[in-house]
Ligand SMILES: NC(=O)C1=CN([C@@H]2O[C@H](COP(=O)(O)OP(=O)(O)OC[C@H]3O[C@@H](n4cnc5c(N)ncnc54)[C@H](O)[C@@H]3O)[C@@H](O)[C@H]2O)C=CC1
């Protein structure tokens with residue numbers, strides 16, 4: 497990193513998050529040791545239906561210490577699913593939960609931990625980053641509520657890139673963009689700090705370098721390792737500092753229009769970063785540097801190119817949004833504004849509507 501005489505350290509508050517990370521190809525081999533270190537004896541294993549084989553593999557590894565498997569995690573943690581899993585944990589006398597999968601499975605583990613205090617050991621297999629955050633989300637009567645609670649932060653995270661080799665390339669790219677979004681917004685967070693800035697820049701760099709390698713060869717272990725390393729860094733940023741317009745828009749589009757999570761992040765990120773560019777020049781410089789700053793492209797254009805060049809969707813039209821719904825999306829997005837480097841609210845509704853139009857059409861930011 498280059499230092500110059502004008503570099504000033506600003507005031508900051510940094511809260512370390514108490515979780516243990518075990519990283520490396522083959523690190524699933526340490527699972528039993530890690531369960532022991534949690535002081536646990538009976539684990540309930542969680543997964544989606546699509547990953548039930550991986551859940552079974554974990555159960556086989558734990559043998560008598562596997563209390564059972566709950567293979568019914570789904571996106572956005574419906575309250576009914578959370579209740580079912582909590583009841584099963586209680587019935588089986590589980591004293592920890594092992595969540596193997598992406599953000600949906602980790603989210604289910606968090607919903608169990610919220611009520612029971614059960615420690616969660618997360619084994620992430622996407623790049624969403626939920627395993628590093630105290631953020632929970634739960635959906636009741638069609639409404640998703642999110643919040644922060646230190647009880648839901650997984651106590652141990654095993655990052656084993658070998659478990660990500662099966663993540664389809666398309667999902668890998670959009671999930672990687674989801675991770676980058678955490679880091680990009682973390683760089684202009686109101687409560688940012690120098691540690692998170694370093695992690696954010698390095699996280700974007702690691703994922704931006706990994707995605708083309710994964711696209712070329714989906715079982716490229718080095719690419720997979722870099723991507724998972726980036727996911728850890730970016731997820732840590734999400735867990736430590738506040739997010740802004742981009743995450744707000746994605747929450748609106750995912751929650752009210754049922755658009756797929758990682759794809760929405762992929763499409764909106766370049767447009768939200770373009771919207772905030774003039775208000776956050778230092779963050780833009782760091783994002784641009786992490787992306788390699790090729791051809792003098794702006795941070796926003798660089799993010800657009802990263803997605804587009806790796807075959808990901810760049811327009812809302814392509815991921816199921818109807819143009820007739822853009823007005824309502826803009827209304828919802830400005831109805832309850834929160835902090836953003838470029839302030840927005842009802843008065844900026846026209847600009848947010850234009851951002852959504854650009855996203856709908858997949859226009860490359862200047
Ligand atoms: N609380 C938090 O801090 C965060 C929460 N989330 C939440 O997580 C959810 C999205 O999580 P994602 O990880 O994007 O998707 P996901 O967990 O829903 O996974 C998508 C699909 O990919 C499959 N999959 C995952 N890993 C695989 C692998 N290695 N091989 C083959 N298939 C695999 C899953 O079984 C599932 O069918 C959303 O509900 C989002 O709101 C996302 C980021 C942070």
Ligand SMILES: O=C(O)/C=C\C(=O)CC(=O)O
Nearest residue numbers: 631632633642674743746
């Ligand atoms: O909505 C949630 O479950 C909580 C946070 C996120 O999903 C973060 C994100 O938008 O990736």
